[in-house]
């Protein structure tokens with residue numbers, strides 16, 4: 001698990017450190033990190049560093065200062081460095097002087113007697129120091145044309161310019177980096193919204209900041225593997241938590257089949273199905289115990305309700321019956337629309353039983369609007385507000401999935417590809433959430449671990465080509481295995497009493 005700090009948290013920590021460090025020491029530390037990564041990239045892409053052409057795009061603040069100082073260190077390694085100054089009157093004075101001292105070239109933009117765009121397109125590496133943590137809005141002035149001229153990989157200093165530091169939102173022109181070198185701690189831009197796709201690989205340079213508790217956290221494989229419920233010798237099919245799936249209809253039986261399938265694949269216990277698609281579910285998943293109604297389904301430790309359910313009276317009755325059961329529940333898809341349409345359904349919910357809501361943007365808007373919760377560019381704030389307002393865990397879907405609970409805890413899961421944007425993929429996620437709730441997992445982590453396995457299973461299934469939601473079902477076990485192994489846990493192998501591995505001096509058979 002790694003932490004993510006808001007810009008304000010980072011600035012406060014930086015200010016404290018700046019007060020006790022010699023002038024310019026911090027910026028040089030940051031810039032040295034940038035130069036180190038720039039040299040590695042140059043070497044990797046061109047086989048060397050001396051004489052390679054690096055162009056720095058330099059804005060008016062300390063982000064530009066980092067780029068200029070990095071240029072100074074690159075000159076020491078005989079790299080040919082040209083700084084394009086977007087605001088020559090406000091370029092970082094010490095950084096500018098250092099670069100010039102070391103033999104770097106500086107060109108004011110708009111360029112006199114030089115074609116700035118040609119310099120950019122002829123570079124082996126471009127360093128983006130246009131704007132950093134003080135960025136507001138998209139690229140302006142000469143910057144968009146320069147960025148459009150880039151042919152080489154871009155190393156972004158702190159963040160790709162034009163991307164919002166606190167939300168990862170991109171509203172116009174913005175840099176697309178291969179590598180982003182950031183300082184002190186990761187910021188929201190590195191994990192939220194369009195940020196991950198714009199940052200490329202994020203590398204962290206330690207500044208020695210004394211940071212508070214992070215605002216957001218990102219789960220890694222080992223965190224998921226440590227929590228994943230594995231059966232022990234005393235377990236049977238009931239003790240691991242039975243997952244109930246109330247989904248699908250005669251019009252949408254597929255949603256039921258997918259949600260049941262992911263619950264079957266995620267845990268080794270038992271899955272019950274209640275609804276109109278019992279025949280389809282049985283024929284695809286013979287291990288599922290399928291009945292026609294929630295009332296007839298038997299006991300479960302958690303329900304999944306909503307996918308393909310429809311938003312009419314019949315669906316309303318199913319959701320009411322599920323809430324009456326008083327167990328942890330994942331409400332998805334039509335279930336969310338039903339809550340928006342029939343808000344009195346909330347009264348049927350046992351306030352002590354956890355609810356996980358898994359909306360995409362349109363479902364979020366439908367549910368949030370009457371409750372006064374808007375989905376703006378700050379998706380973390382929106383998810384937190386809806387979680388607090390509904391006393392639930394909210395998993396807000398997207399390329400970066402945001403999971404918030406009613407206490408304000410937030411886990412983010414940035415996807416590394418977009419192959420999961422395929423019909424039925426949400427139904428697979430819901431089954432995963434349900435199975436983890438049934439296993440007794442803390443609802444915040446149930447939602448976030450489900451999202452991690454979903455994203456990883458999607459990656460494994462896609463491997464660079466389009467996939468169907470059903471394909472993702474097939475790679476769930478591989479994703480779980482990866483997490484469990486990352487946590488240093490081996491799926492248990494039980495040996496009969498007294499049986500031990502053969503010793504060399506024991507007689508061998510066969």
Ligand SMILES: NC(=O)C1=CN([C@@H]2O[C@H](COP(=O)(O)OP(=O)(O)OC[C@H]3O[C@@H](n4cnc5c(N)ncnc54)[C@H](O)[C@@H]3O)[C@@H](O)[C@H]2O)[C@@H](O)CC1
Nearest residue numbers: 026027030061062063131132133134135136137138140158
């Ligand atoms: N404070 C510190 O001690 C450290 C700061 N560091 C660097 O300093 C950066 C922050 O520096 P600053 O606070 O000076 O601010 P920036 O360099 O982020 O921005 C400077 C100015 O750019 C302009 N600007 C805002 N949005 C723009 C846009 N969309 N297009 C063009 N120009 C725009 C604004 O006038 C803003 O004041 C960090 O991102 C990091 O790179 C690092 O050197 C580490 C240490």
Ligand SMILES: Nc1ncnc2c1ncn2[C@@H]1O[C@H](COP(=O)(O)OP(=O)(O)O)[C@@H](O)[C@H]1O
Nearest residue numbers: 360397398399415418420421423424425426427
């Ligand atoms: N561009 C994207 N990149 C990565 N994941 C995405 C993207 N778009 C959607 N997803 C993921 O795919 C799933 C889609 O769910 P949903 O919208 O409910 O689809 P459906 O109703 O077809 O099942 C969610 O888990 C979401 O996070």
Ligand SMILES: [K+]
Nearest residue numbers: 128131157159
């Ligand atoms: K930048």
